[in-house]
Amino acid sequence: MGRGAAATRARPLDRHSPMPLWAQLHEDLGRRLAAGAFDRAFPGEMELVEEYQVSRHTVREALRRLRELGVLDSTRGRATQVRKGIEQPLGALYSFFREVEARGMVQTSIVLDQRMTTAPEAAAMLGLEDDVELFHLERIRLADGEPLAHDEVWLAPALGRSVLDADFGRTALYDELAARADARLTDGTERISAVHPGPAVRERLDVPRGVACLRVERIGRLAGRPVEYRLTMVRGDRYTLVADWSSRGYQVRAAPPGARPKRSSG
Secondary structure (H helix, E strand, O other), rough: OHHHHHOOOOOOOOOOOOOOOOHHHHHHHHHHHHHOOOOOOOHHHHHHHHHHOOOOOOOOHHHHHHHHHEEEEEEOOOOEOOOOEEEOOOOOOHHHHHHHOOOOOEEEEEEEEEEEEEEEEEEHHHHOOOOEEEEEEEEEEEEEEEEEEEEEEEEEEHHHHHHOOOOOOOHHHHHHHHHOOOOOOOEEEEEEEEEEEOHHHHHHHHHOOOOOOOEEEEEEEEEEEEEEEEEEEEOOOOEEEEOOOOOOOOOOOOOOOOOOOOOOOO
């Protein structure tokens, strides 16, 4: 058996260890999941009982902990499934809407705020005066009805007014900008960091305890001019960032701690 296959096999539990059997099982299942096991189907409770020679109570406790972490998805009447995340490519201007839809999932949003308003910090990031009215859109992004991200975006005035009455419960911001203003963002800068979500975001996204979020801060540009400032908090258990590279490929930079995207000077 190859090395990769061996990494996905169950390891015996230590009955003499001070660590409870359910905790050892929880740890070993996590190790196997990380190694790529259970890609076709996750075993049932009785299969795990036989495989690890433990009680059903031990199995249930280990699985309960994995569900709390968002690793497993169990609903009454359906087999336990490994929860699959969304992979997001780095180095390309992307539409969240398209990434979700491309994976066969239904993307919807709960709109929390949609209006013209002042936001001095966002205006500064766009190189505008503090009192300029920007378009503000705040949403909870859902994938197949499950909360995935809390998203806030501010747009420069002219672009923002063009999408002020758009229905963002089901449509994509970039699609609306293209259709209504013939505007397509050309490039941007992002800073991505792992954070512990605050109580409000944790509640809105139903983030399991112990799960971190990815904080994505973006400045989107149109022909070199900053027109979009965005802050997105994404559930770390359902979202993965992927980087492809080649001899001609792009470069991924690590920002110093506390660094922020450069503000526009014009």
